[in-house]
Amino acid sequence: MTSAPFSSSEAQSGAIADYNFAYLDEQTKRMIRRAILKGIAIPGYQVPFASREMPMPYGWGTGGVQVTASIIGPDDTLKVIDQGADDTTNAVSIRAFFAKMAKVKTTTHTGEASVIQTRHRIPEEQLHEGQVIVFQVPIPEPLRFLEPRETETRKMHAVEDYGLMHVKLYEDIAQKGHIATNYAYPVKVKGRYIMDPSPTPKFDNPKMNQSEALQLYGAGREMRIYAIPPYTDVVSLDFEDYPFEVQTFEEPCALCGGTGVFLDEVILDDQGGRMFVCSDSDYCEDRRAKGHRGALSPDIYESEESLSAQISQEGADA
Amino acid sequence: MAEMMSNNPATGANLDAMIGGLGDPVFQTQRLFRSIMDAMARPGTIHPLKTDAQPPASIYPLTAAVLATLADADTSVWLEEALADNSALVNWLTFHIGAPFAAEPSEASFAVLKGGKEMPALDGFAKGSQDYPDRSATLIIEVEALSDKPQWCLSGPGIKDQNSLTVSVLSSLFVSQWQDNHALFPRGVDIIFVSPDAIACLPRTTRIALANPNASDKQEH
Numbered sequence: 001m002t003s004a005p006f007s008s009s010e011a012q013s014g015a016i017a018d019y020n021f022a023y024l025d026e027q028t029k030r031m032i033r034r035a036i037l038k039g040i041a042i043p044g045y046q047v048p049f050a051s052r053e054m055p056m057p058y059g060w061g062t063g064g065v066q067v068t069a070s071i072i073g074p075d076d077t078l079k080v081i082d083q084g085a086d087d088t089t090n091a092v093s094i095r096a097f098f099a100k101m102a103k104v105k106t107t108t109h110t111g112e113a114s115v116i117q118t119r120h121r122i123p124e125e126q127l128h129e130g131q132v133i134v135f136q137v138p139i140p141e142p143l144r145f146l147e148p149r150e151t152e153t154r155k156m157h158a159v160e161d162y163g164l165m166h167v168k169l170y171e172d173i174a175q176k177g178h179i180a181t182n183y184a185y186p187v188k189v190k191g192r193y194i195m196d197p198s199p200t201p202k203f204d205n206p207k208m209n210q211s212e213a214l215q216l217y218g219a220g221r222e223m224r225i226y227a228i229p230p231y232t233d234v235v236s237l238d239f240e241d242y243p244f245e246v247q248t249f250e251e252p253c254a255l256c257g258g259t260g261v262f263l264d265e266v267i268l269d270d271q272g273g274r275m276f277v278c279s280d281s282d283y284c285e286d287r288r289a290k291g292h293r294g295a296l297s298p299d300i301y302e303s304e305e306s307l308s309a310q311i312s313q314e315g316a317d318a
Numbered sequence: 319m320a321e322m323m324s325n326n327p328a329t330g331a332n333l334d335a336m337i338g339g340l341g342d343p344v345f346q347t348q349r350l351f352r353s354i355m356d357a358m359a360r361p362g363t364i365h366p367l368k369t370d371a372q373p374p375a376s377i378y379p380l381t382a383a384v385l386a387t388l389a390d391a392d393t394s395v396w397l398e399e400a401l402a403d404n405s406a407l408v409n410w411l412t413f414h415i416g417a418p419f420a421a422e423p424s425e426a427s428f429a430v431l432k433g434g435k436e437m438p439a440l441d442g443f444a445k446g447s448q449d450y451p452d453r454s455a456t457l458i459i460e461v462e463a464l465s466d467k468p469q470w471c472l473s474g475p476g477i478k479d480q481n482s483l484t485v486s487v488l489s490s491l492f493v494s495q496w497q498d499n500h501a502l503f504p505r506g507v508d509i510i511f512v513s514p515d516a517i518a519c520l521p522r523t524t525r526i527a528l529a530n531p532n533a534s535d536k537q538e539h
């Protein structure tokens with residue numbers, strides 16, 4: 001296979017003519033496609049696959065990129081988000097990669113996308129039937145931090161022995177009075193497999209349950225693919241006396257006034273000024289386009305341009 | 319079958335085997351795969367599909383196209399007896415797909431079989447292990463027709479409330495075999511039904527309930 005990574009300058013100079021559609025060779029795509037089908041048939045189970053080198057380092061979503069490359073076609077419209085934003089370096093690079101390598105249309109609008117590749121968020125706008133959301137996963141094994149040995153975690157999944165996970169969550173409660181896990185909060189899929197939802201905030205966990213969209217998860221370094229079909233029960237682990245709760249925010253979004261959405265803190269100046277704005281930049285822009293305003297939106301705050309520049313700076317650093 | 323496989327498919331004797339492959343395979347298999355993925359993610363939904371594959375007449379072009387989309391030298395394929403005895407088909411598959419043929423159904427990643435009364439039992443195919451339930455067979459089953467008439471009511475992951483599906487024709491034992499397969503979860507086989515012009519899937523998670531018998535009586539006429 002053509003596994004030699006190329007630099008972005010090569011890509012720009014047109015050297016991609018030598019590469020296959022969507023970069024991966026056909027044999028690799030078939031292997032990944034087979035893993036995806038088994039993942040769908042066994043919701044929440046991590047299917048091993050032979051991860052390929054991609055022209056980007058691990059940590060840049062090589063697992064998600066390989067999944068997207070194996071499913072995407074000329075009729076697709078792709079959206080890429082990183083922590084909710086379409087304009088971070090990571091999101092822009094991956095979007096440009098597929099625009100070039102697969103000639104797909106791209107969009108920032110959640111509703112227009114047929115495939116959404118994401119790092120660490122699920123869009124606020126409800127996904128609909130026919131959409132596919134591809135998650136970039138760094139550590140797919142939810143039991144890994146409790147048990148480092150793969151042979152052991154595999155056995156635990158095989159016999160559905162999840163006692164350790166419950167002990168860990170309960171220790172949180174004993175020490176802190178609540179379950180302290182806010183990201184990568186473990187879920188149980190279809191009443192069977194405990195699954196890591198990737199480092200999304202637990203705020204997004206309820207969106208995974210009975211989602212209309214197909215959810216695919218790719219971990220490049222760890223070489224695992226897993227999936228949740230649409231309309232599948234996904235339950236966040238909890239206890240009767242300590243039920244699962246999502247993060248809540250006291251103020252609405254400072255730009256669009258949105259509530260019930262996940263907010264990021266943005267530092268405004270070095271005097272300790274700060275505001276909270278939608279993590280989902282498309283959602284926020286859409287609301288502002290429709291006339292919604294927050295406490296610090298441009299009518300009130302002087303310049304929208306300087307503000308959004310500041311926000312995207314924050315996003316890129318995250 | 320071993321004899322056929324040892325023939326060099328590039329020699330004149332097997333010239334017929336060399337024609338009739340998928341045109342524009344990169345894009346055609348992408349399109350086919352997306353339909354298969356969608357069909358597996360939403361069990362029982364019927365996905366019309368076209369292909370220009372021209373395998374020997376013993377299988378549907380669409381069956382060949384589905385197999386070409388998923389199978390290759392890394393996956394073994396089992397053909398039911400009547401198909402395995404067809405040297406033209408074996409040569410075609412060898413040339414265009416290059417998958418090794420499995421001698422036993424239990425050894426195959428993919429199996430190609432005809433639906434109908436004589437269909438082999440599901441129990442004979444690889445169901446994966448408790449540790450690796452993905453190491454299980456995907457059965458590509460040719461049937462005469464697929465429709466959304468309510469012979470079966472399907473439920474489970476991928477299905478909002480219920481999907482109805484009629485698969486014509488299957489062994490009368492199929493539904494009870496499927497219940498056994500479903501009960502093995504996370505182990506089990508998965509099925510891609512192929513009619514001449516469409517596919518529908520049953521992953522192991524899908525429950526089949528027989529719809530009211532009057533409904534299926536009606537469609538017999």
Ligand SMILES: [Zn+2]
Binds near residue numbers: 253254256258283287
């Ligand atoms: Zn907002």
